[in-house]
Amino acid sequence: MDQPKIANEKVGSFVSVAYGDVEPQGWDAQNTKRLLRKLDWHIIPFMSLIYLLCFLDRTNIGNARLDHLEQDLKLHGLQYNDCLAILFPFYIAAEIPSNIMMKRVRPSIWLTFIMFCWSVSMIGQGFVKNYSGLMATRVFLGVFEGGLFPGVNYFITQWYVRKECGFRMALFFSAATLAGAFGGILARGIAEMNGVGGRAAWAWIFILEGLLSVVVSLAAYWCIYDYPSTARFLTETEREEVQRRLQAEQGHLSNDFDMKYVWQAIGDWKIYIHMFICMAGFCPIYSFALFLPTIIKSMGYTANEAQLMSVPPYVAACFFTIIASWYADRVGKRGIFMLGFQLVALLGFSLLCGSGKASVQYAGTVFAAIGIYPQIPLGMAWNSGNIGGSLKRGTGIAMQVMGGNCGGIIASYVYVSRDGPRYITGHSILIGVVSAAFFLTLFMSTWCRLENARRDKVAAERGVQDLTEEQKLLERELADNVPWFRYAV
Template sequence: MSEKKVDTTAGDETSAAVSINIIPADPEVQGWDEKATKRLLWRLDSHIIPFMSLIYLLCFLDRTNIGNARLDNLERDLGLHGLQYNDCLAILFPFYIAAEIPSNIMMKRVRPSIWLTFIMVCWSASMIGQGFVKNYSGLMATRVFLGVFEGGLFPGVNYYITQWYCRDECGFRMAMFFSAATLAGAFGGILARGIAEMSGVAGLGAWAWIFILEGLLSILVSFTAYWAIYDYPGTARFLSTEEREEVQRRLKADHGHLSNDYNPKYVWQAIKDWKIYIHMLICMAGFCPIYSFALFLPTIIKNMDYTANNAQLMSVPPYVCACFFTVTASWVADRYKKRGVFLLGFQLVAIAGFSMLVGNSKPSVQYAGTVLAAIGIYPQIPLGLAWNSGNIGGSLKRGTGIAMQVMGGNCGGIVASYVYLTRDGPRFIPGHSILIGFVSMAFFLTLFMTTWCSRENARRDQVAAGAGSPEELTEEQKMLERELADDVPWFRYTC
């Protein structure tokens, strides 16, 4: 329990981890060979990733279970008509987006164990309240609160991961964490099928019980979050003193002597960085089909002539396949220290999947298209987040840049709410075509960024040929460079 009593300034993420002139330079001297480092990473993984994945699974489930609830007479019982259902989907995202940068700043100012617990309790309460709404206005109001409190989790946890792992280790961990979204889709379909039997219990419809029971599950987990979340490497009670020092040494070696102080100017550095806006667009083009799938896949499958109950169950396999490829692709990408080429490959798979949905009316072909589309779209998010975060220097700029990227991604959620309209069923050809356009845009932007990063690295290599290495810099030179973020001459981008 000692971690919870530390001073927040002294323990603030990498303030201990990246302060200059500490940590021995040679890990071999300290006995940290490759085998010992793998054991240390496994120790971090086993204490950090499982709980982060669990809370994101619950977050994504709570955000998207309205798609399952729709099959259990949500619209009929609340008297929704026209685009009102789509409005209820879309209203979440502006508030979700608005919360992201402030939330990541709060992650910097307040310990993660406090902040993440707070927002989790609040969104769980909103979820439970959603089960008791009686009309369109009530559903809209609860979706607003859900967006406000859920908005900080995804960018917050991705930022949190960068405070424990080196740049070429983050992608796999982000994928493990994000794969919870695919599991949420699979788990949500199975759970909704079971809860459907509760229709009429206590005078509530099955859709209401979906919201209430899943909200209760989230709030139960949130009560353990404060003790289950470890704040920073310098205060992690599951690590020995030597292990804490090695984690901090590795982070300093990876990020160099760039500043990790809290200063608003680093927020502005991120806001003025054009590269982050490209990543925002790529992320938006990734999240748009993901949210479209999560919110409408049960409806799409039902329109392939499956019953409502079977459609809930048939929505599971695409998510299981997506989960496998999300984790595997990010592990391979970390191993080869590449991101762009993997993104390009999965974007082509997604385009192929949606093209099958557009071009063929056979249910078997369409279902195969949904599987291919899921495999293509889900790996893009952790790959893209690891790519952007690894190419940003400095802690606060990185945190802001990740939040901006996820903000862009969730703009795709607003579009996704109106991609599949009832009038376009049962084939939804306009919606599938829109998603092909979004993924194609992401493909060309990814190709541009991959080319630019490669050329910029080559240019910096030429400049560096006549200059000294970072290790040869004096302390005065390091102090001058520590505010330059990824503009320092020795920084190299991941392609």
């Protein structure tokens, strides 16, 4: 739990900046805290609202299923699972191009555009008549939703230093857990509209939630602040301080738009490890979001009861997601928290798999939700904080989320109808997936510790030396491979 001792002192040929150390230079702790609170109120709530609606629109098909979606569209076999899975290849394909567009186009323009488009796609999903129509609307939903999650995580890194990003990412991602809770309550209410206007309840779920997203998208352009340098809610002094803090942490790492930094991210093996960890995290999350109402109904409850009983696991997950990321930011650690929650997730899925008793199974859903949801913001903050340079970081975040959403493809087929009502095969698959995440997390945490120790040793041997202009240029080229960079563990 010890923080690196070297902070902002010249070591070897480079300036050593420990994880999260940013000198205030005239700003005391109280003023900095007030500045961060101001950023939080202007950035996080609206971004969380957007993601809540995004996740709700992506997963409300699980609630619609209980209102006779399959029967009305005459879906059979694995066709329902196909409609879930088709979203993710297009979602994945959109992520890196979208984050590059976040760098080329103002975030307020790009995020407004993709939100409006996915909202229209969601409304269209309420008017489909058959399997092919549902497949087509899910494709468009994936294309336009794909840019939001990596885009907002990248956006957060443009406002906060590394030690502050995890908690903010958790606040943002907690909207996914709220979407699960809110979706169950909303679906229960919309079920009363069955037959209104000649449309089934499942169609009204898509139409009304899509309309809500359209309304929010129309306000998004004015509610999203692009960059600290142009933020209208900050004073000139505050704008300078936000930019200074970011620059103090980044040193000479590049913020230029140059495709070589994209290729640098694509060639970084560490990002691929985080991709696999993220995939193993998102797989159970999407399985949960898409099938939890079905799983609870299979315990012997009615459809309406299942909609409402899906709420408590998400509420518990939301609480632990926020608390864990807040504390992880405080101590500057990520891996150890992820390992702990992965063990909790294994407990939850083991209860679901090993018992036929409804109360034990339901307790398993709560433990599983608590275990799986905190892993994503912890993992996103861990990966983004360990990537140097703005464009490389944006690409690396998009790659990580691409890996995560490959887990969505797997999740679409984890729970199939023929395995009900116990779904032992599906629960067993998720036990294996979470176990793989545990060992990958352990490896990555161990490597970061060893690499930091190696760099500390090299720095101590070289002694103090000023940076030359050539060395500054080298820093820009090497990103997080510069000798002064220290990894979060």
